[in-house]
Amino acid sequence: MFTGIVQGMAVVEEITAVTGLSTFAIRFPENSTENVTIGASVAINGTCLTVTRQDGNTLFFDAMQETLKLTTLGDLEPGHSVNFERAARIGDEIGGHLLSGHIHTTANVVDIIRPENNVTLWFEVPEPWARYIFAKGYIAINGASLTIGEVDGNRFNVHLIPETLRATTFGTIEKGMRVNIEIDSQTQTIVDTLARLGYNRPAPAL
Structure with a gap:
């Protein structure tokens, strides 16, 4: 279980692909891997992955082809930065909203608006998933718990403050x-x- 409060950014060092499986070597910031154990859960861009090996501040994760297909993990390359959050523990403050780390779908960045001191990002989701998106509701984007701003059909936006841009990969996000x-x-x-x-449309086909 996760809270949607991104704890920092990590860097993909290496990706090793074999039939049906990719192994990600991801380097974490200093002191952020203390007390990590093999088998621990870590959310990488919102996707719950299991630690399979550790080498200092570098953690290794395996992802099956189904995971790569359903998430953006298959788009990652060495040098890319990712959001991370270690699994929540009993007693931790829930600053965002509870997340499972199971990705439902992906969205495309369709517009970036940069007024003074903040950024508004517009996303487009596949039409069947728009039924779950409401203004002022919760959503997790790349593992970050965010409040939905406006909704227009299957498009919606979120408004980000400078601290969110600094602490997550949203600071370097690009249209497309x-x-x-x-x-x-x-x-x-x-x-x-x-x-x-x-009272509503049919549920999306999974």
Whole structure:
């Protein structure tokens, strides 16, 4: 379980691909891997991965082809930065909203607006997933818990303050990039329940 509060950025050092599996070697900032154990869960751009090996501040993760297909992990290359969050522990402050680290879909960055002292990002999700996106609702984008601003069809925006831009990969995001999306679980449950009662559109095909 995760909170959606990104703890920092890590750098992809190496990717080793074999049939059906890719291994990511990711270098973390100093002191951010203390007490990490093999088998621990870490969210990389919002995707829950399991630590398989450690070499100092470099952690290794395996991702199956299905994971690469359903997330943006397959787009990563050595040198790319990623958001990370270690799994939440009992007693941790929940500053965002609870996340599972299971990505529902991806979205494309369709516009970037840069007014003074903040940035507004517009995303486009596949049409079936728009039914879960509401103004002022929660959403996780690349592992960051964010509040949805405006919604226009299957497009929505979020407003980011300078600290968010500094502490996450959103500071270098570009138009056309893909991001991982995890829908708020409570919102999904409510919408799907209403759909079963005939008050909404059919659930998306998975």
